[in-house]
Amino acid sequence: MTSAYESDPIFQTNPLQVLNIVTRIQNREIALPDFQRDFVWDSARTAELLGSIMSRYPVGTLLFWEQGDGQPFASRSFDGAPNTSNNQPSVLVLDGQQRLTSLYQALTGSGDERYFIKVDEFVDVHSQSVREVPDVDFEKAIFSMPAVAKNGRRSQQLTPSHLPISEVHKFDDWLDDYADATGDDPQVPLTARQAKSLYREMRDKYISPLKTYGLPVLTLPSSTSMDAVCTIFETLNRTGKPLGPFELLTARFFPQGVNLRDLWDEAESNHRALKEFRIDPYNVLQAICLRVRGTAQRSDVLKRLTGDDIKHHWKSVTAGFAGVIDMIQSDCGVTSQKWLPYGMLLTPMAAVWDKQKNLKPLEKSQAIRRLQQFFWSSIFTTNYDQGANSQMGADYSRLASWITTGEGDAPEAIDELHINAATLRTATVRRKALYSGLICLLVKNKAADFHTGQSMTSTRAHEAESHHIFPKAFLTKRQEPESAELMLNRSIIDGETNRIISSNAPSVYVEKMKSAYGDQRLHDVLASHAIASQTSSGLLRDDYSRFLDERLEIVIQLIEEATGKQIQREAAR
Structure with missing residues (x-):
């Protein structure tokens, strides 16, 4: 032995x-x-x-x-x-x-x-x-x-x-x-x-x-797999410029007349959104592999993708990424890469983007709506928190036919929206997907500026930050037992407005808002941020727990509208 x-x-x-x-x-x-x-x-x-x-x-x-x-x-x-x-x-x-x-x-x-x-x-x-x-x-x-x-x-x-x-x-x-x-x-x-x-x-x-x-020299045998070499490179270069599958495949396809570096430079030149949203060119290769092999696993991208696959699908897939980004910016409130809940989520969507291009106008609008539904459902199901490569493969296999007809098996997130009120009520800003999804919903809901009451333009929404609604200093002074960092205590507020709010009680700064533009506009502004505005509301009474409960219900309604699914409300706390 x-x-x-x-x-x-x-x-x-x-x-x-x-x-x-x-x-x-x-x-x-x-x-x-x-x-x-x-x-x-x-x-x-x-x-x-x-x-x-x-x-x-x-x-x-x-x-x-x-x-x-x-x-x-x-x-x-x-x-x-x-x-x-x-x-x-x-x-x-x-x-x-x-x-x-x-x-x-x-x-x-x-x-x-x-x-x-x-x-x-x-x-x-x-x-x-x-x-x-x-x-x-x-x-x-x-x-x-x-x-x-x-x-x-x-x-x-x-x-x-x-x-x-x-x-x-x-x-x-x-x-x-x-x-x-x-x-x-x-x-x-x-x-x-x-x-x-x-x-x-x-x-x-x-x-x-x-x-x-x-x-001293360590020599790997020629039989060492591309997947292993890729892993070694990622390990060796954690503190420097990453060298991953895209770089390996650049070298592999070069003798076949496919220069991935040039193709990527051209794609970024043709589609500004790719650079703005920091799309990794490796994700483009994953989207192509989804199309031709039905998988986005790294080993499959490295072993099974061919130069001919790249030549045939590169332009349409990069255009697909640009198309998906334009859609989520225009219709889903994703103003910048900072608020994109899952970067990997764009890959299966870009891979199927072509499916809706040749549909009739009404069918095309329905296909786009289904893609948006998939986007929102995936965010609030948090399906891409783990095992994103496997999730992309599973989603693509159903998306490709479902978005064009609405028939057959829908992606998992559509059929099984597991999120419930309790999860949303207790989620902090560390739950990035949920938190970013909430901010995007508010932008989609045309959240208005607290200070001026004006609707946020795309530029202003892009520049605005997320700030506390109940100021952290105020809650600390009140010794409020519930965390100030709950995502329900955040909204998209510009820096000037946040300075005006400072550590004031909500009832104080809301009164200033009311004096600035009146009762009706105050109601509209708060509603655009998914905040209850009646006289007895938690915000106006400086009641943090009540505010959270009220806002939870409004946010749930926004999620249900975006996903087309009903969320369980029992035992929210």
């Missing part, structure tokens, strides 16, 4: 010498996947890396991915390396691009900077000894200069003691000349023979690592 410790390793691990890696990069045996970001390190970080290697300090592990014969993956050379595109690399670098590019450019004299070592910083000629690592000022000992200096002049004068790092392999030849010059210098208490001995000791301690330092 084979124990877990004797089984085949998931990956190979072994050190590779710097010089070996540089040579393989030069020959394009080691390359970058096309989805890798550009080289961004500055000269200071490169000099710091060189100092760490010369000190024999750890500089982190590299992650390589072996490439098989039939790997349909676009790759590119390192910055500064020959672009011999006919050579297929044997490995791609998944993690370590910045470090390897820095080392390659420094050791080959390529790139925008040239790096030098001040060899005298590593020795003490008076004691004829090589300095220990803590005694070397590496910030001074390693420096760089632009490869092409302005007006042909260098900002720093080079001397014989400045060894180009790109010529460390010629160190012994350099030393012969430098030792002879040192021996003839009366200011240096060394003979040529003593200088050679001292600097050879310095070479073995500090120069040799630039060629022989073993960089």
Whole structure:
């Protein structure tokens, strides 16, 4: 029986010498996947890396991915390396691009900077000894200069003691000349023979690592799945620019004549809403996969989607996202991406958007209404809080036929609206979908400005914020047991109005509103915010619990109107 410790390793691990890696990069045996970001390190970080290697300090592990014969993956050379595109690399670098590019450019004299070592910083000629690592000022000992200096002049004068790092392999030849010059210098208490001995000791301690330092390398086998590679990238790049399925598929489809980056740039140019709502281009690929494969799972997007699928569906799906965004902005009160309850909810809707385009006018309006009903029902069922990829697949399979005819199985959220009054009564602003859904309902209900009584324009609604109706400071002073952060205590109120409200009791600031524009307009303004306005209402009596109960009933009515479903009201508290 084979124990877990004797089984085949998931990956190979072994050190590779710097010089070996540089040579393989030069020959394009080691390359970058096309989805890798550009080289961004500055000269200071490169000099710091060189100092760490010369000190024999750890500089982190590299992650390589072996490439098989039939790997349909676009790759590119390192910055500064020959672009011999006919050579297929044997490995791609998944993690370590910045470090390897820095080392390659420094050791080959390529790139925008040239790096030098001040060899005298590593020795003490008076004691004829090589300095220990803590005694070397590496910030001074390693420096760089632009490869092409302005007006042909260098900002720093080079001397014989400045060894180009790109010529460390010629160190012994350099030393012969430098030792002879040192021996003839009366200011240096060394003979040529003593200088050679001292600097050879310095070479073995500090120069040799630039060629022989073993960089630890983990190598994934060529059989590693795209899904696994994607997961690794997301893990490695949590604190940086994310590299996910879209970047992987960009590289995969490039050899098939499909440039996803160009397609996305064009889509954002044609549909401004994609950028305004921060649509992830990967969601477009998911929508296409829903159409052609009936699934939005990442493994299926990575494995089953083809270049032909992209060519056939890209334009109509991106137009679908734009169409859905226009609909929810115009008819559902979603003024900006900030108030979009679920970004993932747009994906199945965009995938089916084409279904209503060729319908007759009356049928088309009914299809749009069904899409809106699905939008609201999904929000208040909170179906997309978890398992969004699976939910998209389940919803798409029913949406595609249901929105055009209203027959057959409706999406789950339509048939089973599980939300009840108790959930709405106790929901805080941390329930993002419910909270955002409420704000959108109020915008759809044409919530008017508290201060002026004027209807909010789309621009003003976009700029307005959510603020407390019963001020938090007022409730704290009253020691109100119920949380001030209940979503029912929020409405869309501009900053100026919120400052006027301040910590005043509702009865105080409502009286100011009444004086400003009268009883009838006051009633209309409060009604537009789903707030009861009769004289005995909780708002006018500064009764927070009563206010919440009254507003709950009005909000429920708005939800029922939007979803077409009745909400259970028992035991709201």
